[in-house]
Amino acid sequence: MKTQSAVWKYWAILATLLLPVSTLAAEDGKLKVGFMLPYSGTYAGLGHAITNGFKQHVDELGGKIAGRTVEYVTVDDESDPAKATENAGKLIKRDKVDVIVGTVHSGVALALTRVARETNTLLINPNAGADEITGSLCAPNIFRVSFSAWQPSYAMGNVMLERKHKNVVTLAWKYSFGEQSVAAFKEAFEKGGGKVVKEMTLPFPNTEFQPYLTEIAALKPDAVFVFFSGAGAVKFVKDYVAAGLKTSIPLYAPGFLTDGTLEAMGDAGAGLLTTLHYADGLENAKDKAFRTRYAITYKMQPDVFAVQGYDAAQLLAAGVGAVKGDLGKRADMVKAMETAKIDSPRGAFQLSKAHNPIQDIYLRKAEGRENKVIGVVSKALADPARGCKM
Secondary structure, X not given: XXXXXXXXXXXXXXXXXXXXXXXXXXXXXXXXXXXXXXXXOOOHXXXXXXXXXXXXXXXXXXXXXXXXXXXXXXXXXXXXXXXXXXXXXXXXXXXXXXXXXXXXXXXXXXXXXXXXXXXXXXXXXXXXXXXXXXXXXXXOOEEEOOOOOHHHHHHHHHXXXXXXXOEEEEEEXXXXXXXXXXXXXXXXXXXXXXXXXXXXEEOOOOOOOHHHHHHHHHHOOOEEEEEOOHHHHHHHHHHHHHOOOOOOOOEEEEHHHOOOOHHHHHHHHOOOEEEEOXXXXXXXXXXXXXXXXXXXXXXXXXXXXXXXXXXXXXXXXXXHXXXXXXXXXXXXXXXXXXXXXXXXXXXXXXXXXXXXXXXEEEEEEEEXXXXXXXXXEEEEEOOOOOOOOO
């Protein structure tokens, strides 16, 4: 139970955050962008890719948006939900940013979203997929340019039905994003007549997969659907192959299994099928130009996270440009962002009423270090935004 002093401290912090701010009334000719992203730890690479992509679009505009010089302020959120409220407060009260771009980790993003709602701060989410952000926590000032947990996993349910799989086992880390991914897959798969014979979970970030692989071998399902990412994804795929399951029980997942992990997986990853809103080998001029410039600027190939950062900047530019740099015209700026058509490297998209991308979901096949596009499996897929009352 909290002590009385701890309670008063909590309310004092919250009251400070709720004090009136003039973050969208800058008069110094600048547009101050606050990056609240992971720059250390497991997700540091993702945070840097998002930052690179955002800055690339601003550089394409000559370093200015609608005549305003873009100034950046960065906070390393360390992927720590416990620090999210304090970090958001620094950007809002101390740095007086006009917009926050963040973040990667869904737990941090949920806390950040709540602060943005309470303070009416403009927030552009470049990655975190928790369904609530454009669901029950939706708000006029909250935008997401990436995906919801529901979108790629729901699409995969239909892919597996088309491939005549009837009885499936699921396995995921037991935390919100993993659970939401499995729920979305099940929604599509069971609606089409498929059956999930066993749902298995393990604590995040546990990577002791052998007991689950043994059970999968005994159950002999038609296929397996999983959610893992990062180093955990690499170990799972290698363990799956070592257990002799890959050749007899096909493995499917949303694209986080293979994005940024194929090099570490080596031959174990070859041929894996995943679903996501971006893929290698897309035949559109925007993607080719984006990839070429990114490779020249940053000496590496871009990934889906860089694309999302780039599109965050495009969305902001659409809003600020519509009001000709007059940040005091908040309602007009938000309306312009809501109706903007974003010419993304992933393919053009617009936002739903809940401010989540309505976008194509691709089926990809792992070949070498690339997730090669096979085709579009869900055209203009919109998240159901359950609980959004905006």
